Ligand SMILES: Nc1ncnc2c1ncn2[C@@H]1O[C@H](COP(=O)(O)OP(=O)(O)OP(=O)(O)O)[C@@H](O)[C@H]1O
């Protein structure tokens with residue numbers, strides 16, 4: 437207990453001695469955590485949105501001629517031969533016509549003179565999750581296109597592709613900013629603490645002459661690293677939370693954000709970021725001591 | 732008095748606290764600071780080390796707190812061979828040795844109080860113990876009013892007393908004082924010597940390196956003289 441009290445007061449003494457650099461380092465840690473977790477937040481929201489779209493994803497297969505129940509069964513078997521499918525609905529021309537009329541609402545009279553048969557017979561295919569990703573969907577669509585009697589396959593290709601590229605780009609940014617987070621925090625923390633240790637060299641020498649043990653000298657430095665990680669990452673995550681709230685309040689009425697619900701990082705991910713930063717900063721402080729003791 | 736007892740009996744019935752056997756110290760490349768020096772001090776003894784400037788007094792004290800290692804010979808403190816001691820063991824031993832350095836080695840930005848408290852903090856003593864002991868020492872050496880002043884802003888004589896108080900803080904097993912009265916007037920010298928006397932009576936072994944004849948004349952403590960690295 438007394439041991440911790442001393443290490444703690446010693447830590448405060450060190451911080452008071454060089455609070456300027458320490459503050460700079462704290463800001464760097466906060467900023468790195470903020471940048472990383474910001475991109476990660478976007479990324480995880482996009483993934484979530486993608487999943488939701490994936491659930492609603494369906495392929496519409498337009499057929500040259502209507503299928504009778506026996507043909508329908510055969511078609512289903514052929515489709516299933518590629519991969520698991522959740523559901524297949526056959527839409528007759530009449531059903532398609534009624535749908536269209538419903539969508540048109542008050543303007544439905546434009547359809548008045550038309551024969552429902554101008555709309556083709558189609559099948560709506562809801563693929564299973566396993567084949568909901570972009571490349572599999574493409575392959576699936578190609579496969580369907582080559583089935584006999586198929587005229588056209590539609591699934592919002594352009595949109596799905598763009599979204600998938602966007603997610604890929606985001607993943608790249610997340611990886612880059614994560615790497616930067618690791619490098620900056622470790623480097624900044626270890627070099628700051630090393631600087632402060634240089635400034636305290638006389639004191640350290642005297643402490644050694646007075647019989648100070650390694651833990652007495654190292655303890656406060658490790659605690660400084662730990663504290664930098666703890667405060668840096670919790671302030672960074674706190675800042676992200678406020679930024680998130682602000683965005684949600686100001687843009688929730690704007691169209692595209694309404695498509696899916698914005699969500700903050702889950703507890704576990706926040707905890708991982710917090711613990712990870714603490715670990716990195718403590719590691720940085722360890723590095724600074726190791727270099728110091730080598731001299 | 733305790734020390735007269737120690738003096739009359741030899742090291743054989745009182746285990747020696749300090750044992751220096753045929754020690755030579757050569758600073759690279761070829762400065763011979765000590766040559767074949769042998770000396771032992773019994774537990775609870777107070778001895779003086781004299782000799783002209785450059786004779787090797789400081790070097791001898793540095794060897795005893797393992798700031799330097801001997802080129803040749805054996806040094807034991809409290810039964811520990813200093814040349815083979817592990818890092819941790821050295822730090823442990825240093826906690827029981829108080830050193831008042833000739834150049835003080837105070838931390839100029841810390842206050843008088845903080846400087847004196849350092850060796851006690853290193854041993855994780857309770858804040859109350861520290862406060863009491865530091866206050867007592869400052870009072871005994873007449874620097875109580877300066878307790879909040881940074882050590883760097885004191886006069887040489889005041890700094891010297893802070894260094895002595897720091898060395899005495901833990902009532903060490905062995906106290907090494909290098910020229911402890913060099914900057915002090917007669918009255919203050921008296922205060923310092925009284926403190927040493929008291930520590931000695933409470934069991935500390937003390938080695939004082941000094942030019943100041945007034946502090947050893949008329950005492951019956953052993954006195955050794957170094958000349959050009961050799962003991963007389
Ligand atoms: N670090 C060192 N490197 C090289 N030579 C040294 C070193 N320290 C001391 N010396 C030399 O060793 C000799 C003994 O020095 P030491 O400091 O032990 O003398 P001293 O008796 O304490 O003198 P003084 O009374 O002036 O303090 C001197 O010739 C000195 O120049």
Ligand SMILES: [Mg+2]
Pocket residue numbers: 788789790833909
């Ligand atoms: Mg000297």
